Amino acid sequence: MKRHLTTVLLASLALLNLATESxxxxxxxxxxxxxxxxxxxxxxxxxxxxxxxxxxxxxxxxxxxxxxxPVASLHFPEGKKSVTFPFELIANGIYLPMRVNGKGPFAFELDTGSFNSIVASELAVEMGIQTTGTTTGSGAGSGSFVAGKIKELSFEFPEGVTASTRAGTSVSMAGLWPLIARRMYGDIGHDVIQYCVVQIDYEKKLLTLHDPASYHYNGKAQAIPFTLWGSYDPQIDGEVIVDGETPIPVKFTLDTGAGGTAITTPLVEAHHLREKVGKVLPAFDNGAGGGEAKLVTARLAALRIGPYRINQPLVALTNDTQGSFASKTLGVNLGANILKRFTVIIDYSRKQLILEPNAHLEDSFKADASGLVLKAGADNFRVFTVRALVPDSPATEAGIQPGDRLTAIDGDPLDNYALWQVQELLQKAGTSCQLSVERGDKRFTATLNLRSLL
Structure with missing residues (x-):
């Protein structure tokens, strides 16, 4: 009897412990x-x-x-296994006219570097899209930013492809507008595009979405296997090549949402790239959520990406201590200044990347030839002010000062241009241009004898 009572007591104590134990x-x-x-x-x-x-x-x-x-889905029109439609290439970004929750179209960027699809908070307010709580994300130049979670989003691509996602977020995109002088209203990210084979013909400015179940590649280019960085972003092996140094093995992370290519801070520091590349130029990069990365632009001897050697590329060397460019595993953020030299095919289901060179593979990478670091302001983003100057450059030789406002180049008013287009005008090394300048209440003309600064 004692033994039985003891057993019952011990069992009761065990149940009590289970009930009270957190x-x-x-x-x-x-x-x-x-x-x-x-x-x-x-x-x-x-x-x-x-x-x-x-x-x-x-x-x-x-x-x-x-x-x-599944958090998202994508559907092709009945009877179709692929669709092709044009896109706008603006500052190397792929912009699509997308319908959102039955309204639009609105300009959205196709962004392999975004783990989910984003609706600009500015558009969400305008459309009355409700958010349910918040989360945080990270981007260029920011430790983190607050994003509103969207319970349900539906998208319609051109040619009738539809998609929906429960992973959407709402983030301010206003920091990205000055570069392109227009409002863009979101990103189509991995949550949606993972369900198709994405084919980007940069030369013809055509985007094709294929049903992966029926897709078969018939071209001659080599298929490059990839892994997914962060479970969403294709990443492949390659090399960074600096003159006089042993090639540096790296990971290239595909980012169609980035206009240029950037080497992350841990790689820059580990290999002392700032000291080895020679001359650099100041640069800035803005990300979703309002982050700004302070960079320098450098010219490398080459990059090796799969079977291709890209000679004398321009890349950004980052020094961010927060945000995505501070990641120890991101490696080289491979942007569209290099990707646009190919037709890019991303097959998520088979985890392979195909790069078909186009006629621009061996085009030179043009650097700034002016020494002007500009920013765009006003409601139309077409008021251009000198933010900084490169020492001993055509701009300083012409007497340009920080704070000066540029109004025309060779008599052509700059309110016809976006910031990225003005930057391209100032890359014409070996030529001269006449800048119309305002400094306070003074107006004058300055001659710039353009020469490549890298």
Missing amino acids: VPKIYMCPECGCASDAVVFGKPGNCPSCGMVLVEAKDRHEVEMRAMQ
Whole structure:
């Protein structure tokens, strides 16, 4: 009897302990369309894949059920396995006319470097799109930014391809508008484009979306296997080549949303690239959420990407200590100044990248030839002010000063141009141009004898 009572007492104590012992909390990533959506984390923090702040889960069943229900979907028109339509190439970005929740079209950028699709908060307010809570993200030049979570988004591409996602977010895009002198209203990211084979013909400015189930590549280019950085961004092997140095093995991370190519801070520091590349020029890069990265532009001997050697490319060397460019694993952010020399085919289902060279593969990379670092202001983003000057450059020799406003080049009013187009006008090394300048209430003309500064 004593033995039986002792057993009952011990069992009761065990039940009491179970009842009073706290159940360990578990956490999960807010839905973003990445593989991390199905991962359970034992403590709070940020998702190691997409960087979003982890949220507490009710139980493991909640995570398992989410994994069974895709966060996004994409559908082709009946009877079609692929569709092709034109895009605008603006400052090397791919812009599409997208309908959002049945309204539009609005200018959206195709961005392989975004883990989810984004609607500009400016458009969300205009359309009355409600957000349900907030999360954080990271981008160029920012440690993090606050994003509103959108419960349901629907998109319609040209030619009738439709998509929906529960991973959408709302972030301010206003910091990106000055470069292109127009309002762009969002990104189409990995959560949506992972469901198709994406073919970008930069030369013809045509985008083709293929159904992966029926897609077969018939070309002659080599298929390059990739892994997914952060569970969303294609990443391939390659090399950075600096004159007089052993080639540096690196990872190239594909980013169609980036106009240029950037080498992240850990790589720059580990290989002392600032000291080895020679002359550099100041530059700035803006990201979603209002972040600004302070960079320098340099010319390398070459980059090796798959089977291709890209000679004398211009790249940005970053020094960010926060944000995506501070990542130890991102490597080289491969942007469209290089990608546009190819037809780019991204096959997410087979994890392979195909680069077909076009007629521009061996075009030279033109550097600034003026020494002017400009910013665009006013409501139309077409008022150009001198932000900074490169020492001993055509601009300083012509007497230009920070704060001067440029109004025309060779008599052509600059209110006809976006900032990126003005920058291209100032790359014509070996020529001269007449700048119309305003300084306070004074107006004068300055002659710039343009020469390549890199």
